[in-house]
Amino acid sequence: MKKSEVLGRWTVDKSIDLYGIKNWGADYFSVNEKGEVVVTPFGKNSNVHISLLDVVSGLKERGLEMPVLLRFENILDSQISYLNESFRRAIKANNYRGKYRGVYPIKVNQQQQVLEEITRFGKRYHHGLEVGSKAELIAALSVFDDDDACLICNGYKDEEFISLGLYAVKMGFRCFFVIETPSELELIMKQSEIIGVKPNIGVRIKLSSKAGGHWTESGGDRSIFGLNTAQIIEVVDSLKKCGMLDCLQLLHYHLGSQVPNIRDIRMAVVEASRIYAELVKEGCKMGYLDLGGGLAVDYDGSKTNFTNSRNYSIDEYCADVIEQVMSVMDDAEIEHPIIVTESGRATVAYYSVLLFNVLDVTNFEPGEIPEAPPADCHELIENLYDVMNSLKLKNLQECYNDALYYRDEVREFFKHGRISLRERSFAENIFWGIINKIADEKNRLKHVPPDLDGIDSAIADIYYCNFSLFQSVPDSWAIDQLFPIMPIHRLTEMPTRDAVLADITCDCDGKIDSFIGLHDIEKTLPLHELKNGDEYFLSTFLLGAYQETLGDLHNLFGDTNVASIHVYENGDYDFVREIEGDSVADVLSYVEYVPKSMVEQFRKTAEKAIRHGKITVAERKEIMNAYETGLRGYTYFEK
Numbered sequence: 001m002k003k004s005e006v007l008g009r010w011t012v013d014k015s016i017d018l019y020g021i022k023n024w025g026a027d028y029f030s031v032n033e034k035g036e037v038v039v040t041p042f043g044k045n046s047n048v049h050i051s052l053l054d055v056v057s058g059l060k061e062r063g064l065e066m067p068v069l070l071r072f073e074n075i076l077d078s079q080i081s082y083l084n085e086s087f088r089r090a091i092k093a094n095n096y097r098g099k100y101r102g103v104y105p106i107k108v109n110q111q112q113q114v115l116e117e118i119t120r121f122g123k124r125y126h127h128g129l130e131v132g133s134k135a136e137l138i139a140a141l142s143v144f145d146d147d148d149a150c151l152i153c154n155g156y157k158d159e160e161f162i163s164l165g166l167y168a169v170k171m172g173f174r175c176f177f178v179i180e181t182p183s184e185l186e187l188i189m190k191q192s193e194i195i196g197v198k199p200n201i202g203v204r205i206k207l208s209s210k211a212g213g214h215w216t217e218s219g220g221d222r223s224i225f226g227l228n229t230a231q232i233i234e235v236v237d238s239l240k241k242c243g244m245l246d247c248l249q250l251l252h253y254h255l256g257s258q259v260p261n262i263r264d265i266r267m268a269v270v271e272a273s274r275i276y277a278e279l280v281k282e283g284c285k286m287g288y289l290d291l292g293g294g295l296a297v298d299y300d301g302s303k304t305n306f307t308n309s310r311n312y313s314i315d316e317y318c319a320d321v322i323e324q325v326m327s328v329m330d331d332a333e334i335e336h337p338i339i340v341t342e343s344g345r346a347t348v349a350y351y352s353v354l355l356f357n358v359l360d361v362t363n364f365e366p367g368e369i370p371e372a373p374p375a376d377c378h379e380l381i382e383n384l385y386d387v388m389n390s391l392k393l394k395n396l397q398e399c400y401n402d403a404l405y406y407r408d409e410v411r412e413f414f415k416h417g418r419i420s421l422r423e424r425s426f427a428e429n430i431f432w433g434i435i436n437k438i439a440d441e442k443n444r445l446k447h448v449p450p451d452l453d454g455i456d457s458a459i460a461d462i463y464y465c466n467f468s469l470f471q472s473v474p475d476s477w478a479i480d481q482l483f484p485i486m487p488i489h490r491l492t493e494m495p496t497r498d499a500v501l502a503d504i505t506c507d508c509d510g511k512i513d514s515f516i517g518l519h520d521i522e523k524t525l526p527l528h529e530l531k532n533g534d535e536y537f538l539s540t541f542l543l544g545a546y547q548e549t550l551g552d553l554h555n556l557f558g559d560t561n562v563a564s565i566h567v568y569e570n571g572d573y574d575f576v577r578e579i580e581g582d583s584v585a586d587v588l589s590y591v592e593y594v595p596k597s598m599v600e601q602f603r604k605t606a607e608k609a610i611r612h613g614k615i616t617v618a619e620r621k622e623i624m625n626a627y628e629t630g631l632r633g634y635t636y637f638e639k
């Protein structure tokens with residue numbers, strides 16, 4: 001749908017407001033005076049800006065095709081610093097006598113590069129890792145080398161898992177086993193006796209406090225993980241019996257991810273602190289209070305307690321945690337514990353950006369409509385003409401109803417063979433003409449009738465984009481999560497089209513049709529008209545958390561190309577790592593094909609075609625070449 005022109009010149013500032021980049025960009029993303037999205041890894045006050053359009057040209061020169069997932073190392077570095085410095089300030093301001101030791105939960109983004117960077121950047125803060133499975137523990141041990149950082153083991157643990165953790169303790173690491181179910185304790189005790197090292201034990205508790213938000217089923221009495229109070233007492237008694245109360249050192253809970261309301265966070269901290277204090281009174285050694293994850297990301301930039309937002313800043317989160325813990329401990333006259341948090345989403349969300357190009361556009365504007373109905377045309381077509389010609393501001397709703405009615409009648413007639421395809425096509429063209437006119441006119445109404453509300457999305461353009469929603473933005477499909485999306489260039493021009501996005505999976509679910517708006521969720525995204533032949537690039541932001549591993553191979557679109565960027569203080573930047581995405585052969589082998597035998601099989605088919613005189617030997621060579629090139633190629637649309 002084309003927007004009516006507005007008075008006055010379009011400016012970059014108008015684009016900034018329209019796409020809300022200041023609201024969700026957390027000072028890492030902005031727009032330069034050329035109208036290009038820039039990354040500002042050192043914050044808005046530094047004059048280092050990296051234009052994403054420049055990055056696109058750099059990638060092209062290196063032969064990396066769209067779509068490309070960009071990772072900005074510096075942003076990861078900044079977020080880890082931000083979290084740790086924030087806790088440091090809160091600790092200092094309150095004279096809290098314990099420390100903060102953050103851990104990064106690997107499941108949020110397990111890519112090797114991410115782990116390596118987190119341990120490198122986190123070293124100065126002794127930022128540790130949290131694992132939830134054997135594979136994650138094995139991954140963690142390959143990069144972990146800080147005696148002062150915590151290595152927290154959650155999840156179900158078998159003998160192998162426990163032995164590995166105990167060896168880590170033997171090697172001097174602060175590795176904790178968090179007991180999630182009562183039966184785990186026995187296995188841990190048995191293994192520790194065999195290996196001859198005392199375990200560091202934590203307990204995960206079910207809080208009665210429950211948080212709002214999308215992912216917060218982890219809290220509350222029915223949460224599948226954690227011990228209830230009776231089970232905690234059982235654990236304490238078992239440990240007491242064998243004189244090992246000094247092994248119980250950590251209390252853990254996890255409310256769920258993306259907790260939008262600070263009130264829920266505070267209530268949980270208070271309840272957990274009370275339990276911690278009681279465990280100290282029971283004679284447990286304790287020392288660590290682990291508040292889990294939940295620190296939310298403001299995806300829509302609204303700063304509210306909506307699911308995709310949060311009504312607090314990181315600074316407020318840290319200050320509240322410290323104050324609440326301190327107040328409970330002081331009341332109970334107990335030493336201030338080391339505070340651990342397992343913030344994953346907030347640590348990595350900003351780090352990754354998906355760049356993709358637009359391949360094509362469909363619009364729902366009518367073609368040429370003749371002034372008057374053709375002589376001897378069908379009566380229904382004449383009726384549609386009458387509707388079109390009588391359309392005024394005051395009868396919009398009526399015209400809308402009539403247009404729908406006649407359109408449906410036309411379809412009915414067509415089904416019964418009483419209208420030809422050509423006539424039906426003519427009628428539908430007029431129908432779209434009417435709908436577009438209504439959409440235009442309705443903006444002049446003070447109160448838009450509810451029926452006409454959805455009309456904008458009905459006539460929105462469809463922009464076909466070169467990416468797979470299922471591979472790159474799975475939460476948009478699975479749980480309707482909102483992510484910021486916008487063009488990365490042409491922001492000095494007014495976007496005149498309203499659009500929804502379709503990916504290239506040809507699955508009707510492979511679309512994005514809710515977007516971050518100024519005041520609410522919008523059903524369409526303002527975009528620029530494609531200029532003949534010019535490339536048009538969009539970006540989805542804040543994809544660093546959860547999206548990479550949750551992504552799947554729907555329609556056999558594989559991993560995208562990945563490029564990692566390191567920005568220097570002077571504004572230069574390097575592509576420190578380029579990882580080619582999956583080839584067609586790669587994704588086929590994931591679903592049990594053997595590319596080598598596929599080529600062999602196809603060669604036989606081609607040979608048969610020669611025998612039957614369908615192709616020549618020279619053609620066979622060409623065909624085999626195309627097949628093998630296809631196997632080696634990228635799964636996405638290549639130019």
Ligand SMILES: *Cc1c(COP(=O)(O)O)cnc(C)c1O
Nearest residue numbers: 254257258293294342343344345
């Ligand atoms: C998933 C998970 C986290 C991470 O939560 P975020 O909200 O992403 O910070 C932390 N701890 C545990 C136990 C988890 O399961």
